[in-house]
Amino acid sequence: MADAPQSVASETAHAGRLFDLRLETLRQADGRESRREMIYHPGAVCMVAVDGDERLLLVEQYRHGARGRLLEIPAGTLEAGEDPVVAAVRELREEVGMAPGRVEALGGFWVAPSYATEYLHLFLCTELSAAPLPGDEDEDIEVVRLTRAEALAAVDGGRIADAKSIAGILRWDRLRGR
Secondary structure (H helix, E strand, O other): OOOOOEEEEEEEEEEOOOOEEEEEEEEOOOOOEEEEEEEEOOOEEEEEEEOOOOEEEEEEEEEHHHOEEEEEOOEEEOOOOOOHHHHHHHHHHHHHOEEEEEEEEEEEEEOOOOOEOOEEEEEEEEEEEEOOOOOOOOOOOEEEEEEHHHHHHHHHHOOOOOHHHHHHHHHHHHHHOO
């Protein structure tokens, strides 16, 4: 396996509220250099939230990249130094108004490692109880509850079309079958 290239220069092209865009120069072991445009993101959490009736709590909200509303599992960005479990509880309370009595790690995944540092921590949240927190002021979220069969049909039919939601629902379903 080849050695990882060495970062020899990094320039911040944009410092934003949610992420930074950096232009990086990498040097290979043989001396060749290449440039990368990288999005530096603090990471995030996403949750498969299942209520006492075995329904998934999803959120429908506008996503500008998709130019429309998407049906998704709840998720949110980590704050600086925040423990992912703490973030999962906070985000679930903000987005669906429920606090989990049980939080189980289901692994995680890179969003787009070729150009972004964002890593998503995936959790199963159960034993839910009402405990709302105010949401972000720029969010317009509608909570949608689906049975397992409805959620899987929504994935198969394309109604659920974002990667984190597909991965989370399918991971939960696979583990549930064991």
